[in-house]
Structure formats: C-alpha cells, structure tokens
Amino acid sequence: MPEPKKAKGALTIYDVATRAGVSIASVSRVLNGQGTPRPETRERVLRAVRELSFVRDGSARALSNGLKEVVGVVFRRGDETLFEDEYESFLYIDVINRGIEGESHRRGFDVLMSSVAFNDENVLQRVAAMAGKTDGLILHDRMLSAVGIAQVASIVPVVTLAGTPTPESMNVRCDNESGMRALVRHLVIDHRYKSVAYLSGRGDSPDNRARARIFEADAAAAGAKIEMGPSWEGNYSAAGGASVIASLLDAGTALPRAIVCASDQTAIGVMHALAQRGIRVPQDVAVTGFDDVPVARHLRPPLTTVRQPMQELGAKAFEVLHSRISGVAGDPDVVLPVQLVVRESCGCAQPARDGE
C-alpha cells in the first residue's frame, strides 16, 4: 500500500474492485443490484465489501445519480423562554418533524434539519444553502415570503406547512375552518356563552387568519357578543397571551365569558395571567386553545382545544414532496382533518378518565 490516498484511509470503490479482482463497474452493479452478474462475481464483490466494511460515499453517488435521497426541513428555533411551558410547546415542531422523518424513512430518504433563529437576518440564505444539499425542502410555518419561496422553488421542489400554495410551491395544512367551527359551536351553542373573544396569533399567519375569520362569522351567526381586534392581538406565544390579558385587566376592561385562543401556547399564557389575578377558569372565564400540544392535557384545568394531526401533517408533507421529486404532480393544497378535544377549561365537567 504505497500512496496514502487522501485524508482518511477512506476506502473507495477502487479498493473494493482491486480486492475482488473485478472492475469498479462490476462493484457498482452488484451494490446497486443492477444487471445480472455471475454468481461468482457477485460473491467476490460482496465478500470484499464485507471484509473492508466498505460504504459508498453519498456525495459521489448523489452527484452521479442526480438524487441525494435527502429532504430538508427548515424551522424556527426559540431563543429564550419566558414561561417554563413555552419551551415544551416548541416541541410540537418536533412532532411534525418526526412525521416527516418516519415517512422519509419508508422511501429511503433521510432528513436534513436546519433551524433558524427568530431574529435571523438572512433566512433566505440559509434555506438556499439547504436547497443545495437536498432534493427538496419542507418549510415550517412562515419561514419565507412568497418571493423567497419562489426563489428557492426554482432550485428544488418546496412544500410549505400551514401556509398557502403558490404557483411554484405546494402546501399542507390542517382544516382550521372545521376546527374553529366546532369550537365556537361548543362554546356558544352547547355552553350558551353570550360573549366570546378571539385572542389572535400572528397577524401574518394564514392559520390565524382562517381561524379568526370563522370565529367571527360563526360566533356572530350564533348570536354571541364578539371581542377581537387590536386589543386582543397575540403572537402565538404564552407571553403574548399573558400580556394581552394583563393589559386588558389593567385597563379595567371586563372580560368576556370565554376566550378562544389562537394556539395552546397562547392559552397557557392566558391561564397563567388569569390565575395571577385570581380569576378562575372555567368558572369565571372559559379558555380554549388550538393545537393540542402534549402538555395541553396536563394543564390545570386540562385544556379544551382542537387537535391537529401534527405527525400526519409531517408525513403528508413528505409524501407530497416525494411525489413531486419523483416527477409526479400532486394536489398542491392538501388539507388534513382536525378534531375538537373537549376537556375542562371550556367549562365541561371532568370527562371520563383516560378519555379521548
């Protein structure tokens, strides 16, 4: 063994070929299950591979094949945590990512993860770099503007989560409309609450807009007094929810009978703020969330919310992306069903244990 190849003693297909006494083409064919090699050739290659513990270099394969078998996922990373629960809630992103990973796995793909900080200046730049390392990208909620998406989509296929499909990209989301409809019905019809507020998420979120729209329409139609708008503007975070309540109370505003929060995180903040002022949930004010994050059932009282099938959302996103990568056109706007989860924060009595 004269020349010390490169950095590591990293083996190449040439080493295997030499050892097996065949050409690199044969090695490659055996490894790929292409053609019909003579049994003996096959044996020799396989033995050499085994003895050497050889593994093909993924980059070289990708370059040659034009397929990396890698999809990228980009999401936001929380910075500091104001509420202890805030941190946990971020984990819902991981649930989605698990869904993506599981489905990828089945197709022989791996998942490249990259987070960007909330205050990150050049998200586009990072996303673009990811594009170069993958066959396609899945972007979490509100990562890029439509322009940014178009730009990235010119490099690799893009699927957004909880966004809006664009001419260049596809989208997978949950059925906010039905979820909010069921929630409002439960509060206004079942519980007969006369006044309800919508504590919003970020204004630029499609999810939030959809929820707000249905809330307003349905609650009004059912004859309830509605509160929403500037003084009820949150940002999906617990801190955001808490500060809205604090401001309202400080201003001496009377709270409505029920507060519909744009997310579970928001509800967590609201319940926290309410508890601090000695306002009881649900006796004085009912509170609901949206998402059904893992911690929702452990809150006191357990949170009534709308469950979004996070894991399926991820799985579906991969599925859509994969078919696109494979050159198959698919539905550019997939909508997944949601489910109302009634617990106690809405005012219902403690339901059957281990319920749902």
Added chain:
Amino acid sequence: MPEPKKAKGALTIYDVATRAGVSIASVSRVLNGQGTPRPETRERVLRAVRELSFVRDGSARALSNGLKEVVGVVFRRGDETLFEDEYESFLYIDVINRGIEGESHRRGFDVLMSSVAFNDENVLQRVAAMAGKTDGLILHDRMLSAVGIAQVASIVPVVTLAGTPTPESMNVRCDNESGMRALVRHLVIDHRYKSVAYLSGRGDSPDNRARARIFEADAAAAGAKIEMGPSWEGNYSAAGGASVIASLLDAGTALPRAIVCASDQTAIGVMHALAQRGIRVPQDVAVTGFDDVPVARHLRPPLTTVRQPMQELGAKAFEVLHSRISGVAGDPDVVLPVQLVVRESCGCAQPARDGE
C-alpha cells in the same frame, strides 16, 4: 438555449461563469471568498449569481472538498404507545437533537436525522448508510454493539450518547453517580425512609447500571432496606414500570416506602399503576424518576427527579464530534453534571410556585 441540460434546468457554476464572462475558477473563488479577485470580477460574478438565483450543489462541493458539513444522528423510534404519556416522553430525544442541531448550526453544519424502529433488524446497515452521507455520526443510547460501533467508526468518527467510550469512539453522558447519590440521600437521610426499591431500566444500559450500582451502595450505607433485582426489572418504559408494580401487587408483596425509578417514563407507569390500586403517592409510597422530561412537572403529584441537561448533552456531543472531524483529539469520555429536582412525589410539601 438549445440542449436541455439534465433533469431540471438545474444551474451550474458554468452557467454563472458564462453569464459573468469569467471562468468557473473565478466564480468558485468569489463564492468561497478565496484569493483577491478584482472588484469588477467580484461584482460580475455576484450579480450573475443573484440574477440566476444560483446555489452550488452540495454533493459536488462535498466530493471535491472531502467535507460534507453534515453530521448524522441516529435514534430509536417508538412504535405504538401504551400510555398516553409514553409518546411525550419520547420527545426527550428531540431535546437532545435540538441541542445537536443548535451547535451544528454555529459551525455551519447541518444535521441528518435517521430513526430506526425498535424491532429493526439491520440497524448496522442503516447506520452505515448514514455514515456515507455524513462527516461523522452521533448515536443515541444503545444503538449498536461495540463491534458495530468499531465497524462504523472505521468509516467516520462516532460519538455515542450515554454509552461507553471504545477505542474507536467517543462518548458523552451525564453524571449518573452524583444524581443518584443526591436522590438516595434525599430519600433515606432527609425523608428517613427505611425501605427503598430500585425499579431498573434496561439491563444492557450503561446509565442503568451506573444508577443501580450507586443506589445499592449508598442506600445500604445509609442503613435502608433495599429491594431490587429480578422482580424489580423494568425497561425504561411506562408500561414496564406499571407491569412491575402490577405483578408485585398481584403477588401480594408489600411495597417499600419509596420507589426509585430508573427513568421518568418508568415513574409515570409506576404512578399510574399505583393510582389504579388506590395507593397514594407520596403518602403511601414515594416515587422518584430520572431525567426530568418536560411532562415530569405536570404529573400529579409533580415528580421529584434528577434533571439531565439534555440539550447540553446534544450540544456537547456535536462539539466533541466536530473537533474530531477537524482532526483535533478531545476527551473521549465527557461527563455532564446533573441536578436533583425536588418536587412532591418524594413526599416534600408543595415547594415554592414557579420554582426551579
């Protein structure tokens, strides 16, 4: 534009060079910040890149550079869930992965994720495939045998989590010894419990062995009656913990005053089983966990446990791996400090609110 390049209209550095009227070498240099190009050259390249929305192909770069700027993480995926909380507990893996991702990010690396099912036959094969796509691997708890690790480590550097360093691989873990020591002291000295049991994790886990060893030594030294062994054998899961309790109770065995569980998950199962039999925690039997998973503080009663710095564990693992990838030798056995978190399941009165 005559010939339709390849599959996509995927741009290459040649397209940029043509547009900018320079050689591909110049494009590459500008993009890499190498050399001292004339300002005008720089300008023209940058403009062409911008106008074309060009992004370099990661595989080609990796092949040429000998560096993919990707580390792989392999972990186990839960299949079905017996307890609703089981599912959540799996998320602690994600917390570690977040730590890895965060640190990678700082170094310009991305993280390739791959899960394997619990019953997966050829984990080694999957791990090997990952090795080919990355510059180094981080393996979660008990993924591979020492032989398997050695094999993979001959391809890329390997760091294990909560394992044992081998001649070929490095390891990062938490200080189980100190954690268990503090826990036993709290139970046997502070609470004066006379009888304590250790409900174990998987027998083949280094973490479990370390915890068991210290438990036995310290509890005995403090004069407590000890129970552990075959009839107290769990497997880290909630289901495992619950079934141990069920068996014991069915056999008419009297429970000790305190049960030290090998993990929070186990404690969750134990508390569940106890509740079903009407046994009160901590009045009748105290229960403690190990890990401090997010849900631990939401259990009823809130779980006294030992917090492992999961996120730092991940960050540290990347750090160790990165320095190894960079050719720097580092400590092959990093130990991170843990912290006793006293809540109510040990028998302590409700501590100050918003504690910790």
Added chain:
DNA sequence: CTGAAAGCGCTTACAG
C-alpha cells in the same frame, strides 16, 4: 488576478 485542467468517488451507457 485569472484560466485550463485535473481530480473528488461514484454510475451508466457503450463496446466487447
């Protein structure tokens, strides 16, 4: 400062 050319480790027509 800049370009022509070799090389990274594979895969895959194309001949034999």
Added chain:
DNA sequence: CTGAAAGCGCTTACAG
C-alpha cells in the same frame, strides 16, 4: 456478463 471511459458539478494547485 464485464470493463474502459465519460460525466456528474464543484475546488484547487499550477501556470501564465
């Protein structure tokens, strides 16, 4: 069935 060779898209000495 199998081998020689070209090509995938970059980077980087090496000359100029």
